Amino acid sequence: MMQQFYPQVQHSYRYELNKDMHLAAAHFIPDDAAGQCKNMHGHTYFINITIAGDALDELGFLINFKRIKDIVHKRYDHSVLNDHSEYQDIFPTTEIVAEQIWKSIQAELQTQGNKPNCLQVVVRETPTSYVVYRPKPEELA
Template sequence: MIQQIYPSVMHPFRYELNKDMHFAAAHYVPSESAGACSNVHGHTYFLNVTVAGNELDETGFLVNFSQIKKLIHDRFDHTMLNDHSSLFSDEDPSRFPTTENVARIVCELIQAYLDRSANKAKCVQIFLRETPTSYVVYRPYAGGNYGE
């Protein structure tokens, strides 16, 4: 992975973990107004996940890096995103597999996993690069409401 500097997210937590990964996936945006993106095409997505929290788990981790990779890379790598019908939809624009929605759904998947952990860490930022010149940053707690 090429070294990348990511935008920082402000948060009130003591620990911050960042996990980089990439996955190759195809998709299409099911809307005529998406132009060429309405055709099936693929990307090598580069992803940075930021998790933060105040407490470590019983192994001394905020979260195990390998668990984040299993949740995302193992699910999406070499797949057609539109085929993940429990996550994406051809009818609901909030569930079209745009980079914005993929970033949000990745965050939701990670947060659902973290919510089952004893230390209750938070996924505070997703950085998802679709192409060398285009990326999305998703911050689920914009405005500072961390639900604690």
């Protein structure tokens, strides 16, 4: 995978973890205003997740990299995003996909004793287009 550089999140945490991954998925935006995106089409999404915290777990991790990949890659790779329950009432635009990934990651982080936070999710849909999702401070634990 080609190395990417993403916008930095300013924070005062001791540790910052970034996980890059890519996955193949299809979606469609069922509205005429979406133009060609109204039709089913696929992307190779490149995703970067930024997690930070002050405390490590008993193994010395903020969170194991594999757990992050399991939450995102196993769920979405080689799937139709519109078929996932979180997109039943909302269209899976890149913005919404980034937000849903944040929600999934943050929910998992809050089950951990060391309580790290997901500060940013970047979803690159094409080589020239990406979305950055950052939660509001009050959404973090």
